[in-house]
Amino acid sequence: MTDDVGGAVLRGGPEPGMLRSGQVADAAGVNVETLRYYERRRLLPQPDRSPGGHRLYPTDAVTVPRVVKAAQRLGFSLDEVAELLAVGRPGHPTPGRPRGRTTGTGRRGLQERAATKLAEVETRIADLQVIASTLRAALDARCDDLMACAANETCCPIPFSAIASIPVGAPDADRP
Amino acid sequence: MTDDVGGAVLRGGPEPGMLRSGQVADAAGVNVETLRYYERRRLLPQPDRSPGGHRLYPTDAVTVPRVVKAAQRLGFSLDEVAELLAVGRPGHPTPGRPRGRTTGTGRRGLQERAATKLAEVETRIADLQVIASTLRAALDARCDDLMACAANETCCPIPFSAIASIPVGAPDADRP
DNA sequence: GGTAACCCTGTACCCGGGTACGGGATGCAA
DNA sequence: TTGCATCCCGTACCCGGGTACAGGGTTACC
Numbered sequence: 450m451t452d453d454v455g456g457a458v459l460r461g462g463p464e465p466g467m468l469r470s471g472q473v474a475d476a477a478g479v480n481v482e483t484l485r486y487y488e489r490r491r492l493l494p495q496p497d498r499s500p501g502g503h504r505l506y507p508t509d510a511v512t513v514p515r516v517v518k519a520a521q522r523l524g525f526s527l528d529e530v531a532e533l534l535a536v537g538r539p540g541h542p543t544p545g546r547p548r549g550r551t552t553g554t555g556r557r558g559l560q561e562r563a564a565t566k567l568a569e570v571e572t573r574i575a576d577l578q579v580i581a582s583t584l585r586a587a588l589d590a591r592c593d594d595l596m597a598c599a600a601n602e603t604c605c606p607i608p609f610s611a612i613a614s615i616p617v618g619a620p621d622a623d624r625p
Numbered sequence: 626m627t628d629d630v631g632g633a634v635l636r637g638g639p640e641p642g643m644l645r646s647g648q649v650a651d652a653a654g655v656n657v658e659t660l661r662y663y664e665r666r667r668l669l670p671q672p673d674r675s676p677g678g679h680r681l682y683p684t685d686a687v688t689v690p691r692v693v694k695a696a697q698r699l700g701f702s703l704d705e706v707a708e709l710l711a712v713g714r715p716g717h718p719t720p721g722r723p724r725g726r727t728t729g730t731g732r733r734g735l736q737e738r739a740a741t742k743l744a745e746v747e748t749r750i751a752d753l754q755v756i757a758s759t760l761r762a763a764l765d766a767r768c769d770d771l772m773a774c775a776a777n778e779t780c781c782p783i784p785f786s787a788i789a790s791i792p793v794g795a796p797d798a799d800r801p
Numbered sequence: 802g803g804t805a806a807c808c809c810t811g812t813a814c815c816c817g818g819g820t821a822c823g824g825g826a827t828g829c830a831a
Numbered sequence: 832t833t834g835c836a837t838c839c840c841g842t843a844c845c846c847g848g849g850t851a852c853a854g855g856g857t858t859a860c861c
Binding site for chain 3 (some may be wrong): 832833834835836837838839840841842843844845846847848849850851852853854855856857858859860861
Binding site (some may be wrong): 509512513515516518519520521522523524525526533534536537558559560563564566567569570571572573574577578580581583584585587588591592593594595596597599600607609612613615616617618619620 | 685688689691692694695696697698699700701702709710712713734735736739740742743745746747748749750753754756757759760761763764767768769770771772773775776783785788789791792793794795796
Protein backbone atom coordinates (compact mmCIF):
# COMPACT_ATOMS: atom_id res chain seq x y z
CA MET A 450 0.00 0.00 0.00
CA THR A 451 2.04 2.95 -1.19
CA ASP A 452 -0.51 5.37 0.14
CA ASP A 453 1.86 8.11 -0.80
CA VAL A 454 -0.08 11.20 0.07
CA GLY A 455 2.39 12.37 2.68
CA GLY A 456 4.86 15.10 1.86
CA ALA A 457 8.59 14.57 1.85
CA VAL A 458 10.99 16.05 4.37
CA LEU A 459 13.28 18.56 2.80
CA ARG A 460 16.70 19.53 4.00
CA GLY A 461 18.71 22.68 3.46
CA GLY A 462 18.42 26.46 3.81
CA PRO A 463 15.39 28.79 3.66
CA GLU A 464 13.74 26.81 0.83
CA PRO A 465 13.46 29.14 -2.13
CA GLY A 466 10.15 29.11 -3.92
CA MET A 467 8.44 27.39 -1.03
CA LEU A 468 5.84 29.02 1.15
CA ARG A 469 5.19 28.56 4.82
CA SER A 470 1.68 28.00 6.07
CA GLY A 471 1.18 31.58 7.17
CA GLN A 472 2.13 32.86 3.74
CA VAL A 473 -0.26 30.51 2.00
CA ALA A 474 -2.99 31.42 4.44
CA ASP A 475 -2.45 35.13 3.91
CA ALA A 476 -2.33 34.79 0.16
CA ALA A 477 -5.54 32.78 0.12
CA GLY A 478 -7.26 34.98 2.64
CA VAL A 479 -7.87 32.25 5.18
CA ASN A 480 -6.65 31.38 8.62
CA VAL A 481 -3.67 29.08 9.20
CA GLU A 482 -5.94 26.89 11.31
CA THR A 483 -8.27 26.68 8.37
CA LEU A 484 -5.49 25.35 6.16
CA ARG A 485 -4.81 22.62 8.69
CA TYR A 486 -8.51 21.93 8.87
CA TYR A 487 -8.68 21.56 5.08
CA GLU A 488 -5.68 19.29 5.20
CA ARG A 489 -7.42 17.09 7.78
CA ARG A 490 -10.43 16.90 5.49
CA ARG A 491 -8.20 15.97 2.56
CA LEU A 492 -9.06 19.08 0.61
CA LEU A 493 -5.45 20.10 0.68
CA PRO A 494 -2.77 17.48 0.02
CA GLN A 495 -0.19 16.93 2.72
CA PRO A 496 2.63 19.36 2.00
CA ASP A 497 6.33 18.73 2.34
CA ARG A 498 7.93 19.45 5.67
CA SER A 499 11.02 21.28 6.74
CA PRO A 500 13.53 19.26 8.81
CA GLY A 501 11.89 20.79 11.87
CA GLY A 502 8.41 19.68 10.87
CA HIS A 503 7.06 22.94 9.46
CA ARG A 504 4.84 22.73 6.40
CA LEU A 505 6.36 23.96 3.15
CA TYR A 506 4.05 24.55 0.22
CA PRO A 507 4.85 25.07 -3.44
CA THR A 508 3.87 28.52 -4.58
CA ASP A 509 0.85 27.35 -6.51
CA ALA A 510 -0.62 25.74 -3.40
CA VAL A 511 -2.55 28.93 -2.75
CA THR A 512 -4.86 28.00 -5.59
CA VAL A 513 -6.49 25.23 -3.61
CA PRO A 514 -7.88 27.20 -0.68
CA ARG A 515 -8.93 29.90 -3.11
CA VAL A 516 -10.81 27.40 -5.23
CA VAL A 517 -12.34 25.89 -2.12
CA LYS A 518 -13.65 29.26 -1.04
CA ALA A 519 -14.98 29.99 -4.50
CA ALA A 520 -16.76 26.65 -4.66
CA GLN A 521 -18.21 27.21 -1.21
CA ARG A 522 -19.58 30.52 -2.37
CA LEU A 523 -21.14 28.74 -5.31
CA GLY A 524 -23.01 26.65 -2.79
CA PHE A 525 -20.91 23.52 -2.47
CA SER A 526 -20.23 22.00 0.93
CA LEU A 527 -16.69 21.04 1.88
CA ASP A 528 -17.51 17.39 1.28
CA GLU A 529 -18.70 18.27 -2.19
CA VAL A 530 -15.63 20.37 -2.82
CA ALA A 531 -13.44 17.45 -1.77
CA GLU A 532 -15.18 15.32 -4.38
CA LEU A 533 -14.89 18.03 -7.01
CA LEU A 534 -11.17 18.25 -6.41
CA ALA A 535 -10.81 14.47 -6.44
CA VAL A 536 -12.45 14.30 -9.86
CA GLY A 537 -9.51 16.16 -11.32
CA ARG A 538 -6.83 14.20 -9.50
CA PRO A 539 -5.17 11.25 -11.23
CA GLY A 540 -4.71 8.32 -8.82
CA HIS A 541 -7.10 8.59 -5.95
CA PRO A 542 -10.66 7.68 -6.89
CA THR A 543 -12.18 9.32 -3.82
CA PRO A 544 -10.34 11.25 -1.13
CA GLY A 545 -11.53 8.67 1.40
CA ARG A 546 -12.03 10.75 4.47
CA PRO A 547 -11.33 8.74 7.62
CA ARG A 548 -14.79 8.26 9.09
CA GLY A 549 -17.32 10.06 6.90
CA ARG A 550 -20.65 8.87 5.68
CA THR A 551 -21.01 8.72 1.93
CA THR A 552 -23.17 11.47 0.55
CA GLY A 553 -24.55 9.10 -2.02
CA THR A 554 -23.40 11.13 -5.00
CA GLY A 555 -20.26 9.28 -5.90
CA ARG A 556 -18.12 9.38 -9.02
CA ARG A 557 -19.84 12.04 -11.04
CA GLY A 558 -18.12 14.64 -13.14
CA LEU A 559 -17.83 18.34 -12.57
CA GLN A 560 -20.42 19.06 -15.25
CA GLU A 561 -23.02 16.85 -13.72
CA ARG A 562 -22.42 18.15 -10.23
CA ALA A 563 -22.60 21.74 -11.38
CA ALA A 564 -25.89 21.02 -13.10
CA THR A 565 -27.29 19.48 -9.93
CA LYS A 566 -26.13 22.41 -7.87
CA LEU A 567 -27.61 24.84 -10.36
CA ALA A 568 -30.98 23.17 -9.96
CA GLU A 569 -30.70 23.45 -6.18
CA VAL A 570 -29.82 27.10 -6.44
CA GLU A 571 -32.75 27.76 -8.72
CA THR A 572 -35.10 26.00 -6.32
CA ARG A 573 -33.81 28.10 -3.49
CA ILE A 574 -34.28 31.27 -5.52
CA ALA A 575 -37.86 30.32 -6.20
CA ASP A 576 -38.45 29.67 -2.50
CA LEU A 577 -36.96 32.99 -1.55
CA GLN A 578 -39.17 34.71 -4.08
CA VAL A 579 -42.24 33.22 -2.42
CA ILE A 580 -40.86 34.36 0.92
CA ALA A 581 -40.25 37.87 -0.40
CA SER A 582 -43.74 38.23 -1.72
CA THR A 583 -45.18 36.91 1.52
CA LEU A 584 -43.21 39.52 3.42
CA ARG A 585 -44.47 42.17 1.02
CA ALA A 586 -48.02 41.00 1.63
CA ALA A 587 -47.48 41.27 5.38
CA LEU A 588 -46.19 44.80 4.88
CA ASP A 589 -49.14 45.74 2.68
CA ALA A 590 -51.58 44.37 5.23
CA ARG A 591 -49.98 46.59 7.85
CA CYS A 592 -50.07 43.61 10.16
CA ASP A 593 -48.88 44.56 13.65
CA ASP A 594 -49.21 41.46 15.76
CA LEU A 595 -48.19 38.03 14.58
CA MET A 596 -50.33 36.09 16.98
CA ALA A 597 -53.46 38.17 16.55
CA CYS A 598 -52.96 37.93 12.83
CA ALA A 599 -52.42 34.20 12.77
CA ALA A 600 -55.42 33.61 15.03
CA ASN A 601 -58.09 34.63 12.52
CA GLU A 602 -57.00 32.73 9.48
CA THR A 603 -59.41 34.42 7.18
CA CYS A 604 -57.55 37.73 6.98
CA CYS A 605 -53.96 36.80 7.74
CA PRO A 606 -51.68 37.60 4.79
CA ILE A 607 -49.31 34.79 5.72
CA PRO A 608 -50.10 31.83 3.49
CA PHE A 609 -49.27 29.11 5.99
CA SER A 610 -50.00 26.31 3.60
CA ALA A 611 -48.21 27.91 0.66
CA ILE A 612 -44.98 28.30 2.56
CA ALA A 613 -45.23 24.97 4.34
CA SER A 614 -42.87 23.29 1.91
CA ILE A 615 -40.16 25.89 2.19
CA PRO A 616 -37.17 24.75 4.22
CA VAL A 617 -36.60 26.50 7.49
CA GLY A 618 -33.55 28.75 7.59
CA ALA A 619 -32.30 32.28 7.37
CA PRO A 620 -31.88 33.67 3.87
CA ASP A 621 -28.20 34.34 4.43
CA ALA A 622 -27.80 31.22 6.50
CA ASP A 623 -24.49 30.06 7.96
CA ARG A 624 -22.33 32.97 7.02
CA PRO A 625 -18.98 32.33 8.76
CA MET B 626 -41.97 40.97 41.80
CA THR B 627 -45.10 39.30 40.43
CA ASP B 628 -43.21 37.74 37.59
CA ASP B 629 -46.30 35.80 36.80
CA VAL B 630 -45.28 33.86 33.74
CA GLY B 631 -45.60 30.49 35.40
CA GLY B 632 -48.64 28.37 34.78
CA ALA B 633 -51.05 27.40 37.53
CA VAL B 634 -51.49 23.90 38.85
CA LEU B 635 -54.91 22.52 38.07
CA ARG B 636 -56.74 19.86 39.98
CA GLY B 637 -59.47 17.48 38.91
CA GLY B 638 -60.25 14.90 36.23
CA PRO B 639 -59.03 14.59 32.63
CA GLU B 640 -59.10 18.37 32.08
CA PRO B 641 -61.67 19.08 29.39
CA GLY B 642 -60.57 21.48 26.69
CA MET B 643 -56.93 21.18 27.70
CA LEU B 644 -54.26 19.52 25.62
CA ARG B 645 -51.27 17.52 26.71
CA SER B 646 -47.88 18.27 25.22
CA GLY B 647 -48.02 15.38 22.80
CA GLN B 648 -51.32 16.56 21.41
CA VAL B 649 -50.06 20.09 20.91
CA ALA B 650 -46.92 18.77 19.31
CA ASP B 651 -48.85 16.54 16.93
CA ALA B 652 -51.26 19.30 16.01
CA ALA B 653 -48.44 21.72 15.31
CA GLY B 654 -46.34 19.18 13.49
CA VAL B 655 -43.38 19.39 15.82
CA ASN B 656 -41.70 17.18 18.34
CA VAL B 657 -42.57 17.25 22.02
CA GLU B 658 -38.93 17.99 22.75
CA THR B 659 -39.17 20.95 20.44
CA LEU B 660 -42.07 22.36 22.43
CA ARG B 661 -39.98 22.13 25.59
CA TYR B 662 -37.13 23.74 23.72
CA TYR B 663 -39.34 26.61 22.62
CA GLU B 664 -40.56 26.99 26.18
CA ARG B 665 -36.97 27.22 27.43
CA ARG B 666 -36.33 29.93 24.86
CA ARG B 667 -39.45 31.79 25.97
CA LEU B 668 -41.16 31.42 22.64
CA LEU B 669 -43.93 29.49 24.28
CA PRO B 670 -45.35 30.73 27.61
CA GLN B 671 -45.17 28.35 30.54
CA PRO B 672 -48.36 26.29 30.46
CA ASP B 673 -50.44 25.19 33.39
CA ARG B 674 -49.59 21.90 35.02
CA SER B 675 -51.59 18.92 36.12
CA PRO B 676 -51.26 17.99 39.81
CA GLY B 677 -48.62 15.49 38.73
CA GLY B 678 -46.57 18.06 36.87
CA HIS B 679 -47.63 17.37 33.30
CA ARG B 680 -48.08 20.35 31.01
CA LEU B 681 -51.65 21.25 30.08
CA TYR B 682 -52.18 23.66 27.22
CA PRO B 683 -55.29 25.57 26.19
CA THR B 684 -56.50 24.45 22.79
CA ASP B 685 -55.32 27.59 21.03
CA ALA B 686 -51.75 27.00 22.19
CA VAL B 687 -51.06 25.18 18.95
CA THR B 688 -51.02 28.51 17.16
CA VAL B 689 -47.71 29.49 18.68
CA PRO B 690 -45.50 26.68 17.37
CA ARG B 691 -47.24 26.99 14.03
CA VAL B 692 -46.51 30.68 13.84
CA VAL B 693 -42.94 30.04 14.93
CA LYS B 694 -42.46 27.58 12.10
CA ALA B 695 -44.02 29.95 9.60
CA ALA B 696 -41.81 32.81 10.73
CA GLN B 697 -38.76 30.58 10.52
CA ARG B 698 -39.67 29.75 6.97
CA LEU B 699 -39.90 33.43 6.23
CA GLY B 700 -36.30 33.67 7.30
CA PHE B 701 -36.50 34.72 10.93
CA SER B 702 -34.26 33.12 13.52
CA LEU B 703 -35.75 31.88 16.79
CA ASP B 704 -34.37 34.92 18.58
CA GLU B 705 -36.09 37.14 16.07
CA VAL B 706 -39.32 35.18 16.38
CA ALA B 707 -39.18 35.58 20.15
CA GLU B 708 -38.97 39.34 19.66
CA LEU B 709 -41.76 39.31 17.11
CA LEU B 710 -43.99 37.48 19.54
CA ALA B 711 -43.01 39.81 22.37
CA VAL B 712 -44.03 42.84 20.30
CA GLY B 713 -47.61 41.68 20.42
CA ARG B 714 -47.65 40.74 24.07
CA PRO B 715 -48.95 43.27 26.62
CA GLY B 716 -46.75 43.30 29.74
CA HIS B 717 -43.34 41.96 28.99
CA PRO B 718 -41.17 44.40 27.04
CA THR B 719 -38.66 41.77 25.93
CA PRO B 720 -38.79 38.05 26.61
CA GLY B 721 -35.51 38.39 28.48
CA ARG B 722 -33.78 35.17 27.63
CA PRO B 723 -31.55 33.94 30.46
CA ARG B 724 -28.06 34.39 29.07
CA GLY B 725 -28.32 35.68 25.50
CA ARG B 726 -26.44 38.42 23.76
CA THR B 727 -28.58 41.26 22.49
CA THR B 728 -29.05 41.18 18.75
CA GLY B 729 -28.91 44.95 18.65
CA THR B 730 -32.30 45.33 17.03
CA GLY B 731 -34.43 46.02 20.04
CA ARG B 732 -37.95 47.38 20.34
CA ARG B 733 -38.94 47.60 16.72
CA GLY B 734 -42.35 46.80 15.34
CA LEU B 735 -43.41 43.96 13.15
CA GLN B 736 -43.59 46.21 10.10
CA GLU B 737 -40.06 47.45 10.46
CA ARG B 738 -38.67 43.99 11.11
CA ALA B 739 -40.47 42.57 8.11
CA ALA B 740 -39.06 45.33 5.94
CA THR B 741 -35.53 44.59 7.15
CA LYS B 742 -35.98 40.90 6.53
CA LEU B 743 -37.37 41.57 3.09
CA ALA B 744 -34.24 43.51 2.22
CA GLU B 745 -32.09 40.62 3.45
CA VAL B 746 -34.08 38.16 1.37
CA GLU B 747 -33.74 40.32 -1.70
CA THR B 748 -29.99 40.57 -1.21
CA ARG B 749 -29.76 36.83 -0.90
CA ILE B 750 -31.80 36.37 -4.07
CA ALA B 751 -29.44 38.66 -5.93
CA ASP B 752 -26.44 36.70 -4.65
CA LEU B 753 -27.99 33.42 -5.68
CA GLN B 754 -28.65 34.81 -9.12
CA VAL B 755 -24.99 35.64 -9.52
CA ILE B 756 -24.18 32.13 -8.34
CA ALA B 757 -26.62 30.60 -10.78
CA SER B 758 -25.17 32.44 -13.72
CA THR B 759 -21.67 31.51 -12.67
CA LEU B 760 -22.69 27.87 -12.58
CA ARG B 761 -24.25 28.27 -16.01
CA ALA B 762 -21.02 29.76 -17.29
CA ALA B 763 -19.08 26.81 -15.90
CA LEU B 764 -21.48 24.48 -17.68
CA ASP B 765 -21.18 26.39 -20.93
CA ALA B 766 -17.41 26.31 -20.73
CA ARG B 767 -17.60 22.53 -20.39
CA CYS B 768 -15.06 22.85 -17.62
CA ASP B 769 -13.97 19.44 -16.36
CA ASP B 770 -11.36 20.04 -13.73
CA LEU B 771 -11.67 22.71 -11.12
CA MET B 772 -7.99 23.00 -10.37
CA ALA B 773 -6.83 23.03 -13.97
CA CYS B 774 -9.49 25.58 -14.70
CA ALA B 775 -8.65 27.83 -11.80
CA ALA B 776 -4.94 27.64 -12.58
CA ASN B 777 -5.06 29.62 -15.82
CA GLU B 778 -7.13 32.58 -14.79
CA THR B 779 -7.47 33.93 -18.28
CA CYS B 780 -9.98 31.33 -19.44
CA CYS B 781 -11.63 30.17 -16.24
CA PRO B 782 -15.35 30.97 -16.28
CA ILE B 783 -15.43 31.34 -12.51
CA PRO B 784 -15.31 35.05 -11.73
CA PHE B 785 -13.37 34.79 -8.48
CA SER B 786 -13.47 38.49 -7.82
CA ALA B 787 -17.12 38.87 -8.74
CA ILE B 788 -18.25 36.26 -6.29
CA ALA B 789 -15.80 37.24 -3.58
CA SER B 790 -18.40 39.22 -1.69
CA ILE B 791 -20.98 36.46 -1.64
CA PRO B 792 -21.34 34.80 1.75
CA VAL B 793 -20.23 31.21 1.99
CA GLY B 794 -23.03 28.72 2.43
CA ALA B 795 -25.23 26.18 0.74
CA PRO B 796 -28.25 27.55 -1.10
CA ASP B 797 -30.63 25.47 0.98
CA ALA B 798 -28.53 25.83 4.08
CA ASP B 799 -29.50 24.49 7.49
CA ARG B 800 -32.56 22.54 6.53
CA PRO B 801 -33.49 20.59 9.67
C1' DG C 802 23.91 33.34 19.65
C1' DG C 803 19.93 35.94 20.96
C1' DT C 804 15.23 36.65 20.36
C1' DA C 805 10.97 37.59 18.16
C1' DA C 806 7.89 35.68 15.15
C1' DC C 807 6.33 32.03 13.48
C1' DC C 808 4.77 27.22 13.54
C1' DC C 809 3.65 22.56 15.60
C1' DT C 810 0.17 19.16 17.88
C1' DG C 811 -4.10 17.93 20.11
C1' DT C 812 -8.21 19.04 22.10
C1' DA C 813 -12.09 21.81 23.28
C1' DC C 814 -15.26 25.12 22.02
C1' DC C 815 -18.43 28.25 19.12
C1' DC C 816 -22.95 28.96 16.44
C1' DG C 817 -28.40 27.59 15.74
C1' DG C 818 -31.89 24.46 15.99
C1' DG C 819 -33.03 21.07 17.59
C1' DT C 820 -32.64 15.28 18.88
C1' DA C 821 -31.59 11.48 21.78
C1' DC C 822 -31.25 9.18 25.95
C1' DG C 823 -31.54 7.55 30.73
C1' DG C 824 -34.16 6.87 34.71
C1' DG C 825 -38.14 7.83 36.92
C1' DA C 826 -43.17 9.58 37.62
C1' DT C 827 -48.18 10.16 35.82
C1' DG C 828 -52.42 9.54 33.31
C1' DC C 829 -55.91 6.96 31.77
C1' DA C 830 -58.54 3.00 30.57
C1' DA C 831 -59.88 -1.84 31.13
C1' DT D 832 -55.26 -2.38 40.13
C1' DT D 833 -52.58 -3.24 36.71
C1' DG D 834 -50.52 -2.18 32.51
C1' DC D 835 -48.97 0.67 28.94
C1' DA D 836 -48.53 5.10 26.87
C1' DT D 837 -47.19 9.33 27.82
C1' DC D 838 -44.72 12.71 30.16
C1' DC D 839 -41.17 14.67 33.32
C1' DC D 840 -36.21 16.58 33.89
C1' DG D 841 -31.43 17.10 32.92
C1' DT D 842 -27.77 16.44 30.11
C1' DA D 843 -25.27 15.11 26.15
C1' DC D 844 -25.01 14.89 21.41
C1' DC D 845 -25.77 15.94 16.23
C1' DC D 846 -24.63 18.85 11.99
C1' DG D 847 -20.94 22.06 9.22
C1' DG D 848 -17.32 25.05 9.21
C1' DG D 849 -14.35 26.48 11.36
C1' DT D 850 -11.84 29.14 15.96
C1' DA D 851 -9.33 29.23 20.28
C1' DC D 852 -6.09 27.71 23.39
C1' DA D 853 -2.26 25.48 25.86
C1' DG D 854 2.25 24.22 25.90
C1' DG D 855 5.80 23.51 23.42
C1' DG D 856 9.44 23.54 19.01
C1' DT D 857 11.63 25.97 14.82
C1' DT D 858 13.22 29.73 11.77
C1' DA D 859 14.66 34.02 10.30
C1' DC D 860 17.03 37.90 10.99
C1' DC D 861 20.34 40.88 13.44
